[in-house]
Every structure is written in C-alpha cells, then in structure tokens.
Amino acid sequence: MLFTEDFLHYVWKFRLFNRIGLYTTDGEELQVYSAGLHNKHAGADFQNARIRIGDETWAGTVELHINSSDWHKHGHSMDGAYDNVILHVVYNHDTPIILPNGRLLPTLELKDRIPGELHHSYHNLVFGKNIVIPCEGSIKRVDPLTMQNWLTRILVERLEKRAEAVTAALEKNRGDWEETFYQFLAANFGFKTNALPFELLAKSLPQNILAKHKNNPMQIEALIFGQAGLLTEGLTDEYAVKLRTEHAYLRKKFNLTPIENHLWKFMRMRPQNFPTIRLAQFAALIVRSTHLFSQILETKEVKNLRELFLGLEIHQYWTDHYRFDKLSPTATKHLGKATVDTLLLNTVALFLFAYGKYTQQQFFVSRALKLLENIPAENNHITANFANLGVNIFTAFESQALLELKNSYCDYKKCLQCGVGIKILKPN
Structure with missing residues (x-):
C-alpha cells in the first residue's frame, strides 16, 4: 500500500503512533510533550514542538520524511533554516543525518509504531475507487457537530477567497464601496452566461453618471441599453427609437463608449432570462435605489433585504417584448424570488462579509x-x-x-486536511 508524507504528518500531528518506550535511532530515551504546530509554509514541518531526549528537554522545530535520506534529497543539508531542527521523524530510517555543526540529528522511526488498521483505512479513503468523493461510504456517519463545525470553517475560507476579488476591485475604484458593489451586482445580474458583458457595461457607465439622472427613468434606460450596445440603427419601435435618441445625446455629453453588442448571449436561454429583460430589471433597480450598498449595510432583516430587489417596476414595453422590435405574449417580467436569492447569495452576502473583514467589524461578517x-x-x-x-x-x-469542500478538498483528496476526513480516520 502507498505511504505518503501527508499521512506521516497526520500520524505525528495527532500522535496516532505507539508512544510506549520511545527511543531515538541511536538509543536515547524519547518523550513527546507536544508535537508542535503544523507549518504549511516554508521551513520545518512542525514548529514549537517540545520533546525530551535523554535527560534534556528541547523546544523547537520537527521535520518529517518517509526516509531519513530524504533530508538530503530535499536539500535540507544545504539550507540553514533546518540547522536547528530538534527531531527528525521518519517512517523508515535508512541513513544517519549529520548537521553542519557536526551534531547527529536525533531521529524517531515510526515504521513499526503505526497501527496497520489506520494505514489501511487511510489507503482505502485516499486511493480507493470512489466515484463522487473519497469518503462517500462514510460521510453520512460523521456526527452533526463535527460536520457543522467543518462546514462553517470552509464556508469562511470560501468567502475569504472570494472577498479578495472585492478588495482588488475596491483598490481600482479608489476605495469606493458603492461603485465596487454596483459593478459586482451588475455582473451577477448577468449570471454565468452574461456576467462579462454586464460587468463591462457597468465599468463603461460609472454610477455617478446614473446618479445624475435617477429622477428620469427614460434616461437611465437609455444609458443602460445604449451602453450595452443594443440600440442599433435598424430599430423601429417608438420606445427603442426614443432610447437611441436619448443615448446619443448622453453618450456625447459624457464621452461614453458602448460595449460590443455581440458579447450578449441569447442562445439556449429561457426568454425570461434574456439579457434585455435583465437589463430592464437592472435599470429599474437603479431608478428605485439610491446608495444601494449603504442601504444594505443599514438593513438588518433578511426579509427587508429581499424587498430591496422584489417588485421592480420595469418599463411597460417589456410586458409584451423579450427583445426590441419583436412582440411576444404578455407576461410579468419581475425578478423572481429565486433570482433575488441568487443575487443576495452572490453579491449581498459576499459584500457584507468583505466589508466586515476590511473594516474589522465582525458584526457584518456575522450578518453575511x-x-x-x-x-x-x-x-x-x-x-x-x-x-x-x-x-x-x-x-x-x-x-x-459543500461546494468549497468538493472543489478545494475532495477533488484533490486532501482528506488529511479535512475535518470530515480526520474524523473518519481517527481511531475511536
């Protein structure tokens, strides 16, 4: 069966080896007071460990390898950062290690001290022929408390990674949270299919320009559809012509450049999700909302957050149109509850979390x-x-x-770094 260094780290970290009668490979009595803190960065594998060798107690770093000779293979003999390692823990001791100062590196061999059942369980978990996830046969037996604690931790990991994109955009927008929120909200209005053109639209049309025309819905719609590049010369409907005329004036006034209209995707989409309908809804939200992100920060109840997006009054033209100049059966085009929930998940929750982390206000993190x-x-x-x-x-x-668990742990078989995997493997 395969034996990996990650497994050796796991065994050492949780001290899952026979600790009775420990001796170094050169015969000195050994006692482990603390395995130390797992170091995932450069340097020795565990820091701040405490051990006793013979009559002397040591505090420092511990390095782990499958074979003792890996010390040289990994270049540690030429790296001064490893000169102060107090213990070398190996699965197989195949050669003594002499440090540059001439000291013999104390070594603990674990080959005959690791329970075979533990190794067998690890091998089946990580190298078994599972289809969905490595622990698919065991995950349902994990107790609810362990599962909830781990899901909470990796949800925060997911939000922290996604918040990095918010922070990067915030810097480009010179610390303007409202503008940054507006850009992310626009991208999420496009969902996956039209996220890019929606984002480019928002960046081509700064929010401060829209703010100057909030009292004129026609001008907001003209700016939105015009910058989307959808007000082409061939349109004949009165509504479309009015928008095109208005946009021509505003475009010149603010020196705007529309995005390319070929970026919008209509194929294989339900008409309710056509970008034209989403743009009309986005325009209605702009008209109704002033300083939307500030409103969100002040709105504490979830039902009130939903109300910010529900019941948007889009232009009556879209009641019987899904595209310009093409009549369609009459239908309501409001944002549905599922769509609003998706916007709350992907934009509002993310920005509450990012804002809380950025401003060091845990209150907003908890709200997210x-x-x-x-x-x-x-x-x-x-x-x-x-x-x-x-x-x-x-x-x-x-x-x-669970999305984070699957994409960042299960797909890479990081079972020994996963709270669920550790719980499954840990002996009772």
Missing part, C-alpha cells in the same frame, strides 16, 4: 453568515451528489460550504 442561513440551498449536481450520500442540505450556508 446569517443571510446565507436564510437563503434556500442551491440545487446543482454537486449538492445533489452530497444529498444522495446522506448529507443534510437545507440552506445556502451548507450548499456553499
């Missing part, structure tokens, strides 16, 4: 997590697979965490 607890879980193939394995998924809090 609470918001996710009040949004229904996403339904996709990943969440469906977890549900089939017996994992309870009720809210976006859980579904977002």
